[in-house]
Amino acid sequence: MYIEINPSSGVPIYLQIINQIKYSIAAGALRPGDKIPAVRELAAQLRINPNTVAKAYRELQHEKIIVAKWGEGSFVSNHGAEDIAKKEKLRIVSEILDNVLVQAYHFNMNDTELKNLLNQRLELLKNRMQVKGKREEEGHE
């Protein structure tokens, strides 16, 4: 699992970890059942405080994105966030989407540019999924 931390970006480190793990899952680099690194291991790798990694994992457990098995480690869950009401999901996504719109407006980006950018990011995410799939077929990883 590849994670990169920018300690001076303003975004809390624990949040960067959460976001990147979520992104890895969405891109297929991490799949349901996969084991994620132990807290101390990831902390050592990123040279950050284990408490920070622990906090990130705790949040991910709350969101039921990972599950911790006593004595074994943490694994990517296979149910995800299914228990949230559809309405609530729409509300959450709409909120972030509105942020995008407002930001884009203040940057003088028009609808077409924005939609193109969305498609581009979608492609990027999917390409990563494909690459991952291929590499596994070929026995890499």
Next chain:
Amino acid sequence: MYIEINPSSGVPIYLQIINQIKYSIAAGALRPGDKIPAVRELAAQLRINPNTVAKAYRELQHEKIIVAKWGEGSFVSNHGAEDIAKKEKLRIVSEILDNVLVQAYHFNMNDTELKNLLNQRLELLKNRMQVKGKREEEGHE
């Protein structure tokens, strides 16, 4: 100008103010040259401390979205954030957009649903602009 604060949302109050003012500008409810409420006035209306409003206004000035005139008040600027490099703009919007994608993935929303939602939010924003325009044509407001 209508602003609503949710003190228990986790989002800092001053940021909520910033976001809602930006949204109002994007939706056309606030136009270049328009006066925005005085610091103390908005503070009283929202029942929060004037310093908090002042902080929000200061940030908006830094982003060149509003300008403050001594002893007169604060006004919506007419140049906006034009001086940010195009590349930087794309980076910022892409980042938020990726957050949307990831969130949508974890909610099991597919591409079509996501794109529909984007269109829907765009429409909503534009309707508000139209309504505002119409009301002014008809002499309301």
Next chain:
Amino acid sequence: MYIEINPSSGVPIYLQIINQIKYSIAAGALRPGDKIPAVRELAAQLRINPNTVAKAYRELQHEKIIVAKWGEGSFVSNHGAEDIAKKEKLRIVSEILDNVLVQAYHFNMNDTELKNLLNQRLELLKNRMQVKGKREEEGHE
């Protein structure tokens, strides 16, 4: 006398007036004995509050750069700031000069660039003096 006000520059309007009158004197556009506009006149011309102009004139009188004659108006003084101790003058100019150096450093400007810029601004100031001199010789103004 030509004065231009930028109400949204952050610099107080009364200070802008002071600075521009001082600059006009340094450039020779205003000379000792010259009459400067009445408070109300300048206020009307710049479309600002007469109090603001009055405050600027008051400050200039304090610095003995202009003198007010009852019932006649205000005039450019012919002694200037001679009564300030040489040491104090050096201190004041050094302070502003240090600000320039620091600002230039943070902008990655080297000594040569800075000195060239100084020469350039000096030339500009002197050209204005020459132009002014010529125009008067030729009977303009």
Next chain:
Amino acid sequence: MYIEINPSSGVPIYLQIINQIKYSIAAGALRPGDKIPAVRELAAQLRINPNTVAKAYRELQHEKIIVAKWGEGSFVSNHGAEDIAKKEKLRIVSEILDNVLVQAYHFNMNDTELKNLLNQRLELLKNRMQVKGKREEEGHE
């Protein structure tokens, strides 16, 4: 880091802090990566309110001169204000430079005196850099 505040100079305290930190960086007393005092620490040292120091630091962050790391402290940035357009830089420096010229004129200082003073202040700034460098070579500090 040595900072001195003059509470009765008319210059806002937070601005004095900003200017002195900028000067320290220009003089090499503070280098990229160096840690600057914690907000509360500097506030205690200067016997002023922590909020005032925090405000100064926030401004310096906006100018990208320092970066704050959560729970760690604030550090001198290593990129600085590189993203401002060259033209804008010239405008800003020219403006302060014009102030110097005008002030010097009103003090009856001629060009040579002014240029000598500029050289003198430049030397002073550079000496401080050298001293700093030497002290480090010799193992002091």
Next chain:
DNA sequence: GTGGTCTAGACCACG
């Protein structure tokens, strides 16, 4: 321990 947010309230400078 760090930086960030917020409140309550005073005082100043500007127009």
Next chain:
DNA sequence: GTGGTCTAGACCACA
């Protein structure tokens, strides 16, 4: 009446 500065002190979030 406007925005800006400052204080005193509380509480939170992060590492």
